[in-house]
Structures are given as structure tokens and as C-alpha cells.
Amino acid sequence: MLVGYSSSSEEEEEGEAAAPAVRTQGGTGECDEEDHGSDGCPVTKKTKSDQQVPKTRLPLPGCLLTMFPEEVNSQTEDSSLHGGRIRSFQHERGNWATYVYLQYHPKEDFGELLDEMLSVAGASGVVLSPQEEFHLSLSQTVVLRHHWIQPFTRSLRAGLVHCKRFACSGERLRVYCNAEKTRTFLGMEVCTGRAQLLDLVQTVDRTMKEFRLDTFYEDPSFHVSLAWCVGDMTGQMKECIQELQSLVDDHEEGPFLLRLECSELRCRTGNKTFCFPLEP
Numbered sequence: 001m002l003v004g005y006s007s008s009s010e011e012e013e014e015g016e017a018a019a020p021a022v023r024t025q026g027g028t029g030e031c032d033e034e035d036h037g038s039d040g041c042p043v044t045k046k047t048k049s050d051q052q053v054p055k056t057r058l059p060l061p062g063c064l065l066t067m068f069p070e071e072v073n074s075q076t077e078d079s080s081l082h083g084g085r086i087r088s089f090q091h092e093r094g095n096w097a098t099y100v101y102l103q104y105h106p107k108e109d110f111g112e113l114l115d116e117m118l119s120v121a122g123a124s125g126v127v128l129s130p131q132e133e134f135h136l137s138l139s140q141t142v143v144l145r146h147h148w149i150q151p152f153t154r155s156l157r158a159g160l161v162h163c164k165r166f167a168c169s170g171e172r173l174r175v176y177c178n179a180e181k182t183r184t185f186l187g188m189e190v191c192t193g194r195a196q197l198l199d200l201v202q203t204v205d206r207t208m209k210e211f212r213l214d215t216f217y218e219d220p221s222f223h224v225s226l227a228w229c230v231g232d233m234t235g236q237m238k239e240c241i242q243e244l245q246s247l248v249d250d251h252e253e254g255p256f257l258l259r260l261e262c263s264e265l266r267c268r269t270g271n272k273t274f275c276f277p278l279e280p
Contacts, residue, residue: 018133036268096270100139100204104224104260112197113256117244124240128227136224139204142213145268153267153274159203165263165278168193171255173245175237184233187223188258197222
């Protein structure tokens with residue numbers, strides 16, 4: 001429920017309008033600064049200086065102004081400080097970039113395989129950077145206002161209360177590019193557990209619709225992004241994708257299988273992470 005609060009100046013004006021007329025207490029009832037009211041009694045008049053006194057607000061302390069600057073620090077938007085990455089939307093105070101995902105915890109042999117793939121891609125002229133963390137997305141990245149965070153996560157938790165944990169796996173490499181064509185990704189597409197993933201997406205989408213946010217893609221390709229580069233490098237990546245796939249297929253202990261234990265769904269909003277355990 002929204003409650004309207006009047007400003008202090010409105011309250012002062014209303015207070016002045018509601019204040020009763022001040023009557024003088026004198027024996028004669030006569031004064032140069034008085035007029036007679038409708039009841040015949042003298043009523044004090046406001047002087048011109050009283051009527052024109054400006055209503056001023058106290059200035060905010062300097063320490064508070066520095067806590068909430070009017071403009072975003074230019075370093076926040078400097079792509080050179082973020083590996084060349086460009087924001088999909090401009091940073092704005094009170095807006096929190098938010099997405100829902102399943103975390104992937106790689107084993108030691110995964111790191112060795114990824115290093116080999118980055119080396120092969122680099123020899124083909126594609127310089128890839130490994131992901132800082134690995135996950136499978138269940139939503140697009142959307143913008144939440146700060147005061148939406150609590151009801152948003154509460155809605156997610158309620159929708160997931162009966163969702164069961166499961167496992168999914170992947171072994172085929174694919175190339176992905178974001179909608180803005182600012183980043184290209186090397187990902188491993190999931191080949192099992194698709195039905196359960198779609199069920200989770202439907203649950204997440206219901207919360208998105210509740211807050212009038214974008215839902216997930218209509219026919220999603222569930223995957224774990226392994227590495228990325230700046231710009232649209234789709235063509236160059238596809239030229240070496242077969243060579244990269246051979247590294248996966250000819251892994252020293254047999255074809256590498258990325259296995260993801262889906263026991264906990266997570267929601268990242270700004271610098272906060274909310275965890276939602278799934279039912280055993």
C-alpha cells in the first residue's frame with residue numbers, strides 16, 4: 001500500500017490555515033494594527049514582513065552528500081577496468097543487476113582441459129578469458145529496484161518449495177554471443193536434465209512476470225559458459241570449434257563429461273547472493 005506524505009512546506013501552510021485568529025487582550029479593544037472580525041472582536045493582522053518570511057530547509061551535512069553522489073564514478077563505467085566488458089545497461093544508483101542460476105563447481109581435471117582449449121583458441125587468433133565462476137543461467141539479467149529485492153526473493157522461495165534436486169550433464173561445445181554483440185562465449189551445452197531445467201525456468205518466469213520483468217528465452221540452450229572474449233567473434237570461434245571439441249572427446253580419461261549437481265538454485269542481485277536449496 002502506498003502512503004502519500006505531505007512535504008514540510010505543505011504542513012506549515014496547512015497549519016497556518018488552520019490556526020485560530022489571535023484576539024488581543026486589552027480594555028479598549030482599539031489598536032492601529034487591528035481590524036474587527038465578523039463577530040465585532042478585534043483580530044490581529046500579520047505584518048508584511050511576517051507574511052513574506054521565506055521557508056528555508058536546512059542543508060544536508062557534507063558527509064551525507066558524499067555517501068550518495070549525484071553521478072556515477074567514471075571508473076564504474078570504464079570498460080578497461082573490467083577486461084573490456086561493456087555493461088548491457090548503464091549503472092544507476094538503486095538499480096541492481098539480477099539473475100538466477102545453478103552453480104557449477106569444477107574438478108581439477110576441468111581446469112587442465114580449459115587451459116588447453118584457451119591455448120588452442122589463442123593459436124587460432126581468438127584470445128579467450130576464463131570465466132571467474134561457472135554457472136548455468138535460468139533467467140536473463142534483469143534490473144531490480146532495491147526495495148523489490150526482498151519481495152522478489154520471497155516469491156522465488158515460495159515457488160521453489162516443492163522443486164526436487166537433480167543432476168544434468170553436458171559434453172558438446174557451442175559458441176554463444178550476447179544480444180548486444182559485445183561479448184562472445186565458449187560454452188558447454190547441457191544434454192541431460194532438460195525437462196527439470198525447464199520446470200525451474202517456469203517457476204522463475206512466474207516471479208519475473210509478477211514484477212513485470214523479462215522472462216527467459218522461449219527455446220533456451222542450457223549451457224555453462226567456460227570462457228569469453230570482447231566483441232562478436234562468432235565466426236572466428238566456429239572455425240576452431242571442432243579442434244576444441246576434439247580436446248573434450250579425446251580427454252586422457254575418456255570423453256570429458258561436465259556434470260552439474262542441481263541441489264541449490266541461486267539468485268545474484270548486485271553484490272548479494274541468495275540461496276534456495278532444492279528438496280532431496
